[in-house]
Amino acid sequence: MENFKEIINFIAAPQIMFTALLAVFFFIFPPTDWLYSINRKLGLHKLWTKGGGIFLLVVTLGFFIFGLTDENFRLIVTKADNVPIVGLLFLVIFLLWLCLFQAENNDKRIAEGKGPMEAEDAKEKVLVWPDLVYIELIALVIVSALTLIWAISLPAPLEGPANPTVSPNPSKAPWYFLGLQEMLVYFDPWIAGVLFPTVIIIGFMAIPFIDNNPKGSGYYTFKERKMAISIFLFLWLLLWLFLIMTGTFLRGPNWNFFGPFEYWDIHKVEVLTNINLSELVYMIWQNKALPDNIFIREMYGFAALGIYFGLLPLILAKTVFRKVYDSLGPFRYSVFIVLLLLAVSLPIKMFLRWGFNIKYIVAIPEFFLNI
């Protein structure tokens, strides 16, 4: 049993967990036809059947119930402000299954030429009173009852009075911003805290204009909008929810990683051997002192950035995203690709950190400019 927990603790580390999830992600949610066929071959789509749903339920619930037997797990999961996140986790898994279950169904129907389920339903019109208003009322009462029970059984947290001189360890932002705080591990605050939120907002607003696929409007489908759903789920599940879960449940004192069954030991020491790209290039590879001139010092970093944001879009437009480029045109494509590259920069930076201990690609602390 202890060994199993140890293994889970080990696996839960972002390096492994994230890598593993990323590895299987595009097979489960294939963005391209090729991956889609592999997905079918592997039978991964069976997850979105009733049996798959039960499997998901048993696995997640089973893990959770098993976890509750562990003191450390219980402690973190039942912390008052973390309870909604546990609920969110289950809800998301369930709803993900629900919509993909319907999507699979619809995809089948469409393949058979029947049109989606919703289209059939929509042929018939019903009256708002009582059909809609009444179920709305029922939903309200159920949710009210739920929140009341929640309120009765779980007191709202209230810690000691505010003390600006003693900071709790760890100091965490509200849970819905923990994704951003988790990004702080890999990025400077101006990127994680300002640039990314802005990009997320702009990016979300831009979705209707980038996704110009006319299909899949008003019904659940996967096959008709593989790329869109895959990218969206990648952002929403892996880069947002996963980071929030990590930040909430797996980050302890000094923002050190702690497995779900691990005791939050304030003295835990993690190896911190991060270096900047410039240091890597000059000191480690070339055995030289860092140049005094900032631009010479950081030229490799700037070059990398230039390639990433300048050259890569062009290459992609000619290769992987040729179809996308053709359908979007140059302007929309550049918006799309910049947004996408920014999003992908996060996992890239994560891997650079884990693999090469890279702290910053461009590090100019003189101007608070670290990338």
Next chain:
Amino acid sequence: MSKKPESHYNLDKLHMIFAIAALIMLAAFGGLFMKDYDRSWKDYQRDFNGYEMEKTRVKHDSEYNALKNNKEYTTLLSEIEKAEKELSSNCSDMADLENEIVQLNTEYDLINQKAKFTNAEVDAAKYQFETAVGHHQGDAAATKTTFYNLKNKGDALKNDLETAKIKLDDKVAAKKNCTAKLDDLNRKKRNLSTKETLLLRKLKTIDPEQMSFITRIGNIIRDLPVIDMSNPTVKIKQVVLKDITDDRILTQVPKVDRCMTCHLGIDDPGYATFQQPFKTHPNLELYLSNDSEHPVEEFGCTVCHSGRGRGTSFNTTSHAPSSEKQKEEWEEKYDWKVDHHWEEPMLPIQNAQAGCFKCHSEQTPIKGAEKLNLGLQIIEKAGCYGCHDIKKYKDWPKAGPDLTKIASKTSKEWSYKWIQDPHKFRKNTWMPAFFNQSNNNDAASVKRSRQEIHAMVEYLFKNSEAFKLKNIPFKREPKNGEKLVSSLGCLACHQIDPKDTPTTRDSLRQQHGPNLLGLGSKTSKVWLFHWLKDPKRYHPETRMPSLRLTDQEAADIAEFLGNDSKKDFDKTLVPPVDKTVINEMTFDFLHKMEPAPTAKAKLAKMSLNEKLVYSGKKLISQYGCYACHDITGFDGAKPIGTALTEEGEKSLHKFDFGFVHIDHSKHAWFDQKLKDPRSFDKDKVKTAHDKLVMPNFELSEEEREAVVTALLGFVSERTVKNKKKARTPENLMVEKGQTLVRQLNCKGCHIMEDEGGSIQQSIIDWLVKYKEYERGEAQTIVTSFAPPNLIGEGKKVRPQWLFDFLHHPTPIRPWLNTRMPTYTYTASQLNGLLKYFTALDDEEFPFTDKVDTHMSKAEFEAGEKLFSNDYFGCAKCHIVGDKMPGGSPDSWAPNFALSKERLKPEWIIEWMMNPADLLPGTKMPTYFDPDNFDVSGPDDLLNGDEHEQIRVLRDYLMSLSENPETSPQNESTPPTE
């Protein structure tokens, strides 16, 4: 005509109207920003910045020139130049050295990075290992090996690092060695030019001439509207005080003062000659500066000065003009108006000391607040607290004499004339005038007043108790009496012929008792004789002490004082009793209690005398005579005046200004009330009973100003209660003692707490008149003939001795003619005084003797030698027992025979070490020079050890009691209450 889309309005016109409306709106917007931007304090700050710039320029120039002319500096400069030249020749390998250092630095950094990383791994491995062992988790053995492997690696790297460091340090040291001289010189240069550098730095931030062109533009932009949120040159300055509050009636909030937003030079001594608002505060030692007792960051401004500290314009801060002239000036310049919505306007500058009383109300006098002290002393002297409740003066004795035995002291005629116009008999008496005032000097009132006085006199004499007067010695010498009066110390409390000099606290001490002019008109010599012999017999509560006079002395003085009478006063006639007026008056009083017919019937039954006595009692009650005098039949009567304890913060609308045209301010009202207490009755219709009764003390303008200052200071302490001196037992002792000292007028004779000794002037007069000294000479030796200075008395004398002495004074300085009087203290008073002296000097109370003064024979002999004329010759000045020293009495010093009982042994040591330190200006010579203490004493005694010498001499002195055999052991325990 082109076809336009149909609309009700002409669209072109709408565009025009819209454009005009938008432009108006835009202009209004401009106005909004302008209005917000235009603040008077900004102009002041700009002006001030200009001054500051000029001042700094001047300072910098002078500092710069001084530096240039400073030889040290110029030589330093040339030395630096030389050193720089030498550097290139001496350290020819400098460039190589630097290259090498860069090289070594890189090497070091590389190893350092490796070491750091390895260390990080070591730390992590250590944690793993520790938890593995501690929590029995995982493989302890494996983690142990990793840890130690890593640790070895880390240690090896550490070695490398240290080696690299040594190499690097060597080179750096070599380089440093090369430049050592230059570095040292540069450091010297930097130290010398610190001031200049700072001034230059400051100039660079404020002086456009010192700025780069672009900075100058930035400097203009930073103050532009809207942008000025970021980093303006002009900004509001404020202090927020934690412990001092602003009174918000229901609650107290931290005080915020922004005065320094305009009063910019207030804490800068360089602005003393400037006009307001930049003028420096006149007393930076006590206020504002960091080292003062009232730093601005802790006390702010308005806690003392009042006013609205949050305001930042002239009017919203509640400035108060100090004079009519200033008021007019302000009205013209600032459009000044009274702020009716702020109850605490600024104190006019002449009353500023009122602010001190808020915190320092317990221990008075307050050092430095002379006007306030004077005001308080006048209040004490005039006995305001008799009619007006003042918390500070609760339980103070009545200000005037006892009238219960008046018939034995004076006559009805004199009493009548005295009440009618006391100032006519004695121009500066403290008995105030009740009659012939602005509300009762019309013919009808005068007619009634005459009979009122008759009634009151009649009541007093009717109720006067018997006082037996025995015979007075037949032979009386007025000349001797005069001499005694001027030498015994009477003049510490009494004046004979007061001169018209401004009232000071000193002069008030000399008016502690009445002035002694015209006593012949007032009373008899027999009465005076008995009074002088034993004042308490006539008036048990009197503050007049006994001077232990012999019968002959008392008789001589009585003769001298009784010979003086005021002829013109005696000649004035007492108007006859007017029955009709008496009837009316008595009826009025009766009618107040009863319906007219009953009153009439009662009146008809009364005899004239009964009527007089009846109305007399009512009148004494109406005028409140009993507040200052003991009068039979008025025991426990309540004071008749308004309570004054928090008068200074009473809201202005509670003051009745009547029809008097004065400023609507508290200070103006107080002044008017003191100047003419009845003036607020002006033009009002009132019956005789309803009129204002506050009497007129005929205070001078200065006196009034002082009293007004005190009154303005009578405020609640709730805004400062966290800042007040703690009421520790010691502080309470001092407080109580200070009250006693003022009630007993100790400072009339003695100097205590750096003031007092008012008697000295009269002693000079005595020396001149009777001892034939030149006035100048008399002034220099007067301290020898004056009562002793009591500074450090608590440290000096034993409480037990002081207790005995105060109880039964025995002469310590037989050459003095002034006598320490015998007061009849209560036990609590005596204890209060003892504790006061000890608390004032931070001494322990009760005192315990911790010093053993027994001497060996050798020590005794050494002491004797030191005492003898061969060495210090102590007996040349000091009295020993009944052995008087030679020479004139002005050089004599206290009796050694009393030392043992009287003095604290620790004090004697301190005293001999440095007398002038304990009692500045003392005659006692300094035998042990404090500057060269170790070589100051004689070398041939006690191995030349000065400390030993002093101790032995002290012990020797302590053995010089009058009767060594019978003197008690030093186990005096001070009295307990």
Next chain:
Amino acid sequence: MLEKFKQTQFYRAIFRTGGAPIATHKQRILVTLNNVFLHLHPVRIPKHAVKIKYTWCMGGLSFFVFLVLTVTGILLMFYYRPTIEYAYGDVIDMKEQVPLGLMREIHRWNAHLMVITVWLHMFRVFMTGSYKPPREFNWMVGVVLLILTMLLSFTGYLLPWDQLAIWAITVGSNMAGATPMVGAAGPGSSLLAIGDVNFVHSASDARFVMLGGRFVGEGALLRFYVLHCIALPFVIMIFMIVHFWRIRKDGGISGPT
């Protein structure tokens, strides 16, 4: 009895439908047409739109939770003073002394819930492709609503004035200090200077505007209170109105065409 009451003028005055039982098709239509609150909905909708598995009901729930939050929030305001002297004590009293003291719990858990329902609503809308024409604009409005929801929750987080509150806000607001150019600790802040005159510093940057001070203190508490109770609800309501109005104008809930 009830039927009789339904015949009264009073009842008719309120419910325009009058006393007829709501059994007929026409009466049911009138219920919606004659009720101002139900005007939110069209009278008739396609059948798939009432299916929970299609809608998840998340949008409606978000709105409902918002209403609950408004009501409980108003109630909480009666007992809460946004000053550093009183805030913490008032929150204790809300738990210990205020009648039916669960109001704070309800408010807090519903606040979390609202963030979740709004996220899930967005999730559903994406998965059904409901942002596609003609609903692009409403999707954008929805994104704004999502941000406002998080800001409302964030500003409310500070109000209990406990350790959790100020440190969460400190961590969150420190990020604003790193805003490029206008954050004192952000890249380029030193570029906003003219000569030696520096314009961006800790008392003039983006974080300062947010906190009304240089650190999370009195000013921040008051600002967050005002934002939480007045400013953000005001803004979010305007956007909600637009959002709901556009749902109707864009042809009701999305569906296959």
Next chain:
Amino acid sequence: MSTPKPQTEQSTERRTFIKWFAIGWAAFAAIVGGYATLILRYLFPNVLFEPKQSFRAGATNEYALGEVSERFKDKHGVWIVRDQEKIYALATVCTHLGCTPNWFPNENKFKCPCHGSGFYTTGVNFEGPAPRPLERYKIALNDDGEIIIDKTKKFQQEKGEWSDPDSFLLV
């Protein structure tokens, strides 16, 4: 209108129309901008009521060479140290768990009473569990030559911040 207007007149009319239109909307845009400016400026208070984070620490010559001054330890939580060439201000907060160490002049070290961390006068840790050196505060001279210590700005040795010129005062 019966008489046809000349072409020119009509174009003038057109021009005035455009002029008014442009002026009106430009002004309106300016107003909106003004409102935005107003709101933004309004959010920057002119006075702050925050407790002071900096304090005056006297003149440099009040500190003896090699002295560790405890003058402001209780009131402000700062040690002021003067060494051979500079003065710096050390925070009195142990970097282990935040206790307040004591200064032992005889042993020339700071020692934390909680878990025994030891620090040199420089603030560098040399024994016990403290993970890093004590922090230093910003120190500078004001115009009057007085030392001003600003606690809002901290300098950590492990970040290489002790070479920052604001972290010490050359004497």
